[in-house]
Amino acid sequence: MTELLESVKKIAWDACGAIMEIYQGSIEVTDKSDNSPLTQADLAAHRLIQQRLSGLTPSWPLLSEESDVDEIENRLSWSTFWLIDPLDGTREFINRNGEFTVNIALIHEGNPILGVIAAPVLSTMWYAAKGKGAWRQCSGEPEERIASAAWHPDRLLRIVGSRSHGNDKMTRLLEAMPPCHLQGVGSSLKFCRIAEGAADCYPRPGATCEWDTGAAHILLEEAGGTVLQLDTNTLQAGERLRYNQRDSLINPDFIAFGRGLDEKWRYPGFLNVSVSRAP
Structure with a gap:
């Protein structure tokens, strides 16, 4: 699992690079059938992630926000598969506020067991694997383990x-x-x-x-x-x-x-x- 996670982190960083090439230029926006926005960055990240994951684990199918319907029609029979949002926060991407991410998860029997979230503008990645803890890493810096906080009624x-x-x-x-x-x-x-x-x-x-x-x-x-x-x-x-x-x-x-x-x-x-x- 540790080796797999490292490979997925590299894929996510590379998808961030593909997104930033477009983010720094002109952004073309079209509408999907559900009226949600789609940019060339969504598609570029999808193609990169799909190609790289298919080479990494050829026996595991992939479900992405940008997958074609015929690619996922048998998904309910999948026990292990990749679940991808190549550009989560397309509206934030279009608004250029930096709050968008690349999301890659591995699902097994209905549960996520590995996840990588990369924020291209923030140059920061968060990741976890089942039983391995949660981690954050900024580009060029050592990784650090993170933990959620316990709320106390003395504060908001x-x-x-x-x-x-x-x-x-x-x-x-x-x-x-x-x-x-x-x-x-x-x-x-x-x-x-x-x-x-x-x-x-x-x-x-x-x-x-x-x-x-x-x-x-x-x-x-x-x-x-x-x-x-x-x-x-x-x-x-x-x-x-x-x-x-x-x-x-x-x-x-x-x-x-x-x-x-x-x-x-x-x-x-x-x-x-x-x-x-x-x-």
């Missing part, structure tokens, strides 16, 4: 949320929480903030795809956190998020917690649930 709850995807369910959820500070962060960097102890939780009552969360999920778990499904009517945190278990690739609503916060969430009185019930 530090919440990270999407820069580009707010909704009414999120507003109701925030009203139910203890005193908190909300910071808008793009892409899977929200999970990274929690994994390195700079934030406490990331509630996501809204559509995400499995490739948005796979790599970040194993990173946060290895850092001491967890990612659970969330009932946004009752605010109950439920089962652990899993992958390639449904016909749809859309994740259910979920919440990502730092160390031990999932237990506090379930403690009576932590939330003012009444104000956040859906109409």
Whole structure:
């Protein structure tokens, strides 16, 4: 697993290089069928990652945000496969705010067991493998182990949320929480903030795809956190998020917690649930 992780890190850094070549020039934007944006950087990173992973592990299939439908029609029969978002945060890329990432995860029997997240503009990478801990490395510097922080009620709850995807369910959820500070962060960097102890939780009552969360999920778990499904009517945190278990690739609503916060969430009185019930 350690050798495999090193190879995937190299692939992710090279994908960052391909993205930055385009980021530093003109950006051409087209719309997909679901009206989400697509750039030449998404496609360049996808092609590079697909080619390199296929050479590294030819027996494992690959599922990417940019995969063709016919490439993934048999995905529910896959037990081990790569789950890729070649450019997570395309809107942040277009807006040139630097908050976009390359996400590469290895999924085995519905669970992420290896993940790499690379932020091209920040020249920083976060990565983890099952049982090996969570790590961060800035370009040219030694790697350092990271861990999520335990929240204490003496300080504000530090919440990270999407820069580009707010909704009414999120507003109701925030009203139910203890005193908190909300910071808008793009892409899977929200999970990274929690994994390195700079934030406490990331509630996501809204559509995400499995490739948005796979790599970040194993990173946060290895850092001491967890990612659970969330009932946004009752605010109950439920089962652990899993992958390639449904016909749809859309994740259910979920919440990502730092160390031990999932237990506090379930403690009576932590939330003012009444104000956040859906109409």
